[in-house]
Amino acid sequence: MNILQYESKIWATADLLRGCGIKESEWPSFMMPFFALAMIESRLVRMFDDLKAEIGVNAFTKIHKEDLYDLIKDKGQGYNIFIFEKTQTLTDICKNDKSFEIDFDTYLKGFDGETKDLLGVDASEGEKFLDIKGVITKLKAKKVLFSYTKLWAEIDLKPFNNSEITTLEEHIKRKWADISAETAGEQYTPDDVIALIAEIIASKIEESDTLLKIYDCTCGGGNMLFGVEDRINQKFKRLTQTYGQDWNDALYALAKIESRFRPDSKIEHGNTLVEDKFDNEEFDVVIANPPYGVSWKGYEKDITNDKTERFKYLPSISDGQLLFMQHLISKLDADGMGVVVHNGSTLFSGDAGSAESNIRKWMLDSDIVEAVIQLPTDEFFNTGIYTYLWVINKNKQPHHENKVMLINASEKFKPLQKSKGSKKNEVDEVSRLEIVATLSAYQENDYARVFDREFFYFNKQAIMLTNVDEQGRTFETHLPLKEDKFGEMKRVSSIELTPNKIAQGELELTEFSITKYDATQYASLESYCADAIKPKVAQLDYKEQPLLITTADANFFYDPEKETLIKEAGGITEELGCGKIIVSANYKKATKKLSERIEICVELTADYQKDYEIVSYHKDVAVNQTAIEAFMARYISKPFEYLENVVGVELNFNKIFYQPEKLRDVSVILGELANIDGQLKLLEQEILL
Structure with missing residues (x-):
């Protein structure tokens, strides 16, 4: 059985929501709690069946109820009294519309305390995580609660393992993101990009007896975090442990629910930039797709007064991407590495001396940036912009030290047969393996360049010009x-x-x-x-x-x-x-x-005039000053005095990989003009006739 057969069935539940006047933008909030319910139930039933098989059917029937619940609680995956004691599921509840509401209420209250909190079963004020209580109230008012629940009860996820359910979850959450994301900053990471990130990480790690700790500071519903873990587990026998944090109530709840069915996974709720829930932890691997162009003004005071020393510089308040980047670097252990998804602003926003430029300089000075990979456009579901993978590494190979590789993978994709929102392209497996092979080889080719890190530095030399008249007088x-x-x-x-x-x-x-x-x-x-x-x-x-x-x-x-x-x-x-x-x-x-x-x-x-000149940078101080003076002698003719010099950093893919438009042959253009001239003469003759 292919679990993706349920994708269309799950989205068919939206037809009922549409029919009773619920706006499309609200569908995810109605579907999330019921999808979570289907996931939880399937896994609890499977866990219960596995427990029976483990103990033996005869021995199982003789276990005292309290001892049985102790065994279930030891699994750490939650429980439901209604399912375990009455051996009934959502499907059974939906067989009788007369007793449905009473049974459904008992069913929901039969969950353990944490599950009820995540589902929002007893939420008293406003939205609480998945807020199933609020959703049920609205569905009752529309008189469709029974019909809606019955549709979800037909989705049987019990035959599928954790990885398969995660795959379905990724497809469903992608559509939620497509519908409900209000800005291009809210990005759901597509499966092909997750696969590429996993391949990059796999190329950097080895088999080991030590635990591989993977961390995502903006994990959302966990699609990237768990997707990377699953792919690593397919390639290595090494034990893995996932850590994630997110402050979106509903997505945190989904990730938390998923984490309970994975060995030793830890998911926390809250704003990573304000309250790091893993402040005493360091990780082997960090991954993230933080929001793009999203303001951090609402918690400016907390970040300005942060005592953790993780933020070396504070970027523009309108975009917090580089705050997340600094946080992730602070979480790496001595040999840690990571892959972080950003838009283009992290490469070049901010002038020399700005916080953005200083953060980039700090990263390159620290020799932690191994590569930046430009992905194709039209890769994400609600934006067509270029995105970039920053590969950071504290354990570079000797010939990678003090260097940065730029990989222009903008043409490494396969067009989708059918667009998914703004997503028209995917980085297919062949392209992924080629990109990773290029990164591993760390040698230049027609779409990749390797630079000394100082290549990306530049002098912004301030000077005070003295303007002169036509006779050169001041x-x-x-x-x-x-x-x-x-x-x-x-x-x-x-x-x-x-x-x-x-x-x-x-x-x-x-x-x-x-x-x-x-x-x-x-x-x-x-x-x-x-x-x-x-x-x-x-x-x-x-x-x-x-x-x-x-x-x-x-x-x-x-x-x-x-x-x-x-x-x-x-x-x-x-x-x-x-x-x-x-x-x-x-x-x-x-x-x-x-x-x-x-x-x-x-x-x-x-008549004094302050001006700035951008001059190439040299790491040798004397050579750098000589280069500045040579530049001034060549290009500045007026008297001037040197003022401050600020070193900036930017990584400009367009400048490095620019391909001028190929001009057409003159004979071709002349032929087209002659053809047009002939057509005009024919039209002229028709008019005269």
Whole structure:
């Protein structure tokens, strides 16, 4: 029997929901608890039958009830008194519509306490995990509870093992994600990507007597966590143990239920970034597909004040992906490795000096990034974007050390015969094995490159340019020298003028110490300054139109054609060099000698401009500085001073694997044009006729 025969049957239950007016977006919340019910019942019945076979039928009938329940509890998979004592299942309950509601209520209350909590059997306020109580209330109101439950009772999962049930669960949860995901950040990991992740992990581990601990910090319903474990178990005899955490109530409940039927699996509920439920654990393998582009503003205070030291830098509050990445790295043991799914923003978002860039630099400095693999587009169910697998490894082979491999697997896929939402492609088995072989070989080919880690670093060199006029002159030479507090002679920043008049177009100012204002319009002299004077002064842009500053002995203005300040005095015109005219208005509080006032000031200063240049990085400090200086000598012609230099990191697949569009042969284009010309002439003849 193929368990996937039940996929269509399970989704047929949605027809009843549609028929009674329940919105499609709400279907998962109605289907999840009943699917969980079918899973739990099938496994409890199978566990009960296995227990009978283990003990022997004759011996089993003689076991005292309390001893039997002790044996069942020792299994750690939960229990149901109704099933074990009455030997009745959901199918039996649905045979009698008269007693159904009473029996169904008894059936639900017969579960152990943890199962009832996960199902939400006794939920009193709001949604509680799977909230079956709330769902039942709504179905009763629609008068379809019996019909709906009966459909689910026809789904018999008892003949199937854990791995097979997980496979069905993955298919069902994929459709739930397709229907209910509100943003592209909520990603259900498709089975082919899970298989690729498992293959990568399998290529990095070996048979051993030691336990292999696998951890997913955003495990959702457990599809990736348990899918990877199943595939590892198919390849190795090594014992595995899974750990997962998620804060979505319903998905946590599904993962928790699944975990109880796996040997030594631990699933916890809560926000990993705020409360790590495995804070004292380290893992051999970490995996995750954290949400993309999802804000962490709601718990900003907790993360900012986090005392675990796992967050080296805090990325943009609008996207928490790199918080999860830092958390996962902190959970690796000394030889641990992992595979993490991200979108493109983790590769290049944020400028040099930003938290995102610093996180990437920290990761590469730590030599923990072994490879990044670009997956095809249209791989996920509700987005067509490129996604990337970050392969992190604390136990790199010697020839992998201080290097990073980029694998462009964007063309390694097989188109699906029928699209599944946005998913049109899958990384088929042949492609998966080829990608893993390329990673293992760690040698370049036509779709993979290996780089020294510093290749991805760059200098963002800040400089202060001094703009000059057409003659190469700057007003800076007119600024007087003054001794600073360290005894060094430095030029002052500006020369202050004492104006008699400021004129620009129709606007003219002749008062430069203002003490009076209209009290009927303004609350104070300070508000008059802020609301009336400053906006007027802000309009005085010396480059927009001629601005004339008149002092007692000279006129000053800016000549835009020559890009220089001009001084006219006694009929003599002097070009002062490139500079700025700065007019400002400032409110001054009253002092012992002076009353409160608004002062309008005019300053002449050199035209300085802060700029940034992106320069290739060299790990040798002296070579790096020489490269920066050579770049400046080649490309910067104006006088400048060096300011701070910040090293940034980005991994740009487009730049490395860019393929220019192949131009068509000119003869082909000319042939097409001749053909079009011929068609136009025929049309012209038809019109004339």
